[in-house]
Amino acid sequence: MGRKKVEIKRIENKSSRQVTFSKRRNGLIEKARQLSILCESSIAVLVVSGSGKLYKSASGDNMSKIIDRYEIHHADELEALDLAEKTRNYLPLKELLEIVQSVDTLISLEEQLETALSVTRARKTELMMGEVKSLQKTDLAEKIRNYLPHKELLEIVQRFSNIYGGTARDCSVSN
Amino acid sequence: MGRKKVEIKRIENKSSRQVTFSKRRNGLIEKARQLSILCESSIAVLVVSGSGKLYKSASGDNMSKIIDRYEIHHADELEALDLAEKTRNYLPLKELLEIVQSVDTLISLEEQLETALSVTRARKTELMMGEVKSLQKTDLAEKIRNYLPHKELLEIVQRFSNIYGGTARDCSVSN
DNA sequence: TCACCTATTTATAATTT
DNA sequence: TAAATTATAAATAGGTG
Numbered sequence: 001m002g003r004k005k006v007e008i009k010r011i012e013n014k015s016s017r018q019v020t021f022s023k024r025r026n027g028l029i030e031k032a033r034q035l036s037i038l039c040e041s042s043i044a045v046l047v048v049s050g051s052g053k054l055y056k057s058a059s060g061d062n063m064s065k066i067i068d069r070y071e072i073h074h075a076d077e078l079e080a081l082d083l084a085e086k087t088r089n090y091l092p093l094k095e096l097l098e099i100v101q102s103v104d105t106l107i108s109l110e111e112q113l114e115t116a117l118s119v120t121r122a123r124k125t126e127l128m129m130g131e132v133k134s135l136q137k138t139d140l141a142e143k144i145r146n147y148l149p150h151k152e153l154l155e156i157v158q159r160f161s162n163i164y165g166g167t168a169r170d171c172s173v174s175n
Numbered sequence: 176m177g178r179k180k181v182e183i184k185r186i187e188n189k190s191s192r193q194v195t196f197s198k199r200r201n202g203l204i205e206k207a208r209q210l211s212i213l214c215e216s217s218i219a220v221l222v223v224s225g226s227g228k229l230y231k232s233a234s235g236d237n238m239s240k241i242i243d244r245y246e247i248h249h250a251d252e253l254e255a256l257d258l259a260e261k262t263r264n265y266l267p268l269k270e271l272l273e274i275v276q277s278v279d280t281l282i283s284l285e286e287q288l289e290t291a292l293s294v295t296r297a298r299k300t301e302l303m304m305g306e307v308k309s310l311q312k313t314d315l316a317e318k319i320r321n322y323l324p325h326k327e328l329l330e331i332v333q334r335f336s337n338i339y340g341g342t343a344r345d346c347s348v349s350n
Numbered sequence: 351t352c353a354c355c356t357a358t359t360t361a362t363a364a365t366t367t
Numbered sequence: 368t369a370a371a372t373t374a375t376a377a378a379t380a381g382g383t384g
Contacts, residue, residue, distance in 0.1 A: 001359040002380025021214035039196035046219040046245050054248045070221050073229045176376040177363030
């Protein structure tokens with residue numbers, strides 16, 4: 001849609017590439033805006049220029065919510081990937097805070113965790129991942145359950161399981 | 176660009192809205208692809224339909240890298256927001272793992288942290304956030320510095336600071 | 351560099367199959 | 368319904384000031 005048909009390949013001339021980048025970028029964002037209004041949808045457009053500059057647009061909802069939606073959908077795909085692959089991807093900060101908080105809780109309960117804390121990191125990971133069941137009968141388990149809502153605790157344990165490849169999925173943490 | 180000019184407002188007829196959604200969504204993603212090739216850029220498009228279904232496209236780079244770029248840029252804006260707001264946003268899982276690992280490291284160095292570990296959670300947070308400077312002269316600081324790359328440690332400390340509202344930004348952790 | 355211009359291509363709304 | 372067609376609106380490539 002111009003005086004000449006252009007092949008879709010890198011524009012070699014730097015200044016016309018810059019002009020085209022600016023024009024088409026604006027066009028793309030305008031198209032996103034229209035689609036979001038016409039069809040009641042939420043659209044995020046992120047453009048990173050060759051020089052690394054970021055241009056973004058969020059229509060119909062805010063950027064974080066749209067990316068959140070992507071993360072939720074994407075989480076399933078992550079299941080199949082290994083840890084190295086996972087590290088290139090994301091978790092909600094909320095979950096991070098919960099995990100940090102749960103680790104923190106474990107630390108604050110250290111007097112009851114003496115044995116566990118003296119073992120190796122691998123053992124500790126296993127504890128956080130897979131031994132919740134056995135802790136149920138102890139005061140520690142009681143305290144942890146009181147500290148975090150049951151469902152969230154289970155999710156955190158499962159998250160650790162996913163990260164470290166354990167089998168917490170099979171744990172039940174009943175009330 | 177059709178038989179009639181259309182106003183940019185919600186299409187009331189459900190089936191024509193669906194048809195337009197499908198056509199324009201494809202058009203948008205194709206435009207993104209072209210722009211990324213023509214101008215050597217990376218473009219992410221996330222579309223969430225009214226019914227909540229997600230459509231995504233990443234051109235020029237993978238989705239995670241593009242969103243990562245957004246997160247890095249966006250981090251500055253987050254500074255001004257409170258924790259509740261922050262929890263609706265994201266951190267790379269990589270950073271999560273580093274933080275968990277750093278907490279883990281702190282735990283494994285517990286014999287040197289006896290005093291710190293016996294204080295309250297608030298005190299502990301303060302330690303992790305703001306007291307790195309004072310730790311520099313101790314063996315603990317040495318071990319931490321050896322355990323994690325310097326730059327990453329600083330970033331983690333700053334991240335804790337951002338989360339808990341401390342002032343680790345002012346800390347220097349020199350080698 | 352930066353708007354504006356406009357010939358032309360491209361996208362798409364309505365229609366047909 | 369859904370895919371293909373077609374008439375038209377919209378986007379934009381190259382040009383101009």
